[in-house]
Amino acid sequence: MTHDLDHPEIREAVAKLCEGFPGAYWRDCDRQQSYPTAFVTALTKAGYLAALIPEEYGGLGLPISAGCAILEEIHRSGGNAGACHAQMYTMGTLLRHGSEAQKAQYLPDIAAGSLRLQAFGVTEPTSGTDTTALRTTARLDGDTYIVNGQKIWTSRAEHSDLMLLLCRTTPLSDGMKRTDGLSTLLVDMRQVRGNSLTIRPIRTMMNHATTELFFDDMPVPAANLLGEEGKGFRYILSGMNAERILIAAECVGDAKWFIAKASAYASERTVFGRPIGQNQGVQFPIAKAYSQMRAAELMLREAIRLFEEGNNPGEEANLAKMLAADASWAAAEACLQTHGGFGFAEEYDIERKYRETRLYQVAPISTNLILSYIGEHVLGMPRSY
Numbered sequence: 001m002t003h004d005l006d007h008p009e010i011r012e013a014v015a016k017l018c019e020g021f022p023g024a025y026w027r028d029c030d031r032q033q034s035y036p037t038a039f040v041t042a043l044t045k046a047g048y049l050a051a052l053i054p055e056e057y058g059g060l061g062l063p064i065s066a067g068c069a070i071l072e073e074i075h076r077s078g079g080n081a082g083a084c085h086a087q088m089y090t091m092g093t094l095l096r097h098g099s100e101a102q103k104a105q106y107l108p109d110i111a112a113g114s115l116r117l118q119a120f121g122v123t124e125p126t127s128g129t130d131t132t133a134l135r136t137t138a139r140l141d142g143d144t145y146i147v148n149g150q151k152i153w154t155s156r157a158e159h160s161d162l163m164l165l166l167c168r169t170t171p172l173s174d175g176m177k178r179t180d181g182l183s184t185l186l187v188d189m190r191q192v193r194g195n196s197l198t199i200r201p202i203r204t205m206m207n208h209a210t211t212e213l214f215f216d217d218m219p220v221p222a223a224n225l226l227g228e229e230g231k232g233f234r235y236i237l238s239g240m241n242a243e244r245i246l247i248a249a250e251c252v253g254d255a256k257w258f259i260a261k262a263s264a265y266a267s268e269r270t271v272f273g274r275p276i277g278q279n280q281g282v283q284f285p286i287a288k289a290y291s292q293m294r295a296a297e298l299m300l301r302e303a304i305r306l307f308e309e310g311n312n313p314g315e316e317a318n319l320a321k322m323l324a325a326d327a328s329w330a331a332a333e334a335c336l337q338t339h340g341g342f343g344f345a346e347e348y349d350i351e352r353k354y355r356e357t358r359l360y361q362v363a364p365i366s367t368n369l370i371l372s373y374i375g376e377h378v379l380g381m382p383r384s385y
């Protein structure tokens, strides 16, 4: 089952690095809900988190297919890249929309691993998926923005120095487009944490280091505005295809892990005097999940190809994310069922990976919202919202 055409040398090196972080490591982090610091440090030292940063800023200057290869291999090895994957796509917003001065100030340190840009604050408790209804405001006072409001599900905020923050700089008024008046700020959390920025961890069904944030007159230098004021929504949108593509690669990695586990166990576990995998009731769900994974992988390849040619493949990136998330979930189901009672035991890692891969049906974008994108933007049906 090797169909890994892209970056075989990177895949091999990442797989080797991941051998140092076996199931027991991830189980322990999961049990304590602790941040996998040693893993993130190893990944940073090896340069993988700087894979997509251009060489002129000290990164590896690799294309998105390399980012996908890295994330897929982490997940395929039984690990989870959720603790650090955001740096790959949030960095793209800074790269595309930051000024030369901002890029020169931050990217080399991010590439070197001495500065972390792991957090992005978009979702709010009241607005949810309806991003343009967000209520966090930034008011310009001299050369400083004063930020007030709240974010939820801001993952990794406790383990990041910088955060991309989407907030409203112009209040909504009659006739104004809801997507206008939003701005993206690069917040240096080291300067405000514990004062005007309060971070509260949220415990979740899997270990994800996610938090809620409260801004109480939080000062952010106006120099930290990315691009133009009022155009922040577009900047966040412009990073979403990359995010979908990278997350789809994680799902493909998860699906491969579940399928490998399930088919191995089905072949060796003997009940009623024969391997359980000899029964088609056990064999077929695994085969079906495999076919779903391969189809998702092909769509992912297509999305990567278009993206690397400089296109904006909204359709393919969304389809790849949805198909890959469905494949990983089907594979998780098949794997758990194949293992019977043992699937529920911590030491097999299946229940942990099962909880982890469930997230992709909801975040970073829920399946319904992808379907509505396809229905409305690809098939031209009436808008539902």
Ligand SMILES: Cc1cc2nc3c(=O)[nH]c(=O)nc-3n(C[C@H](O)[C@H](O)[C@H](O)COP(=O)(O)OP(=O)(O)OC[C@H]3O[C@@H](n4cnc5c(N)ncnc54)[C@H](O)[C@@H]3O)c2cc1C
Residues within 6 Å of the ligand: 119, 120, 121, 122, 123, 127, 128, 129, 130, 152, 153, 154, 155, 156, 204, 208, 210, 359, 362, 363, 364, 365, 366, 367, 368, 369, 372, 384, 385
């Ligand atoms: C562990 C975790 C980590 C996250 N990390 C981050 C992060 O780092 N930064 C960040 O900004 N956000 C983050 N999120 C937020 C995530 O992007 C949102 O949870 C997700 O986009 C869904 O938004 P919501 O939870 O507000 O659901 P809601 O918008 O309240 O939706 C609830 C349900 O209703 C459905 N729904 C809503 N509207 C429609 C509609 N018009 N048609 C059909 N169905 C609809 C949705 O599909 C969903 O299933 C994270 C979430 C989780 C759980």
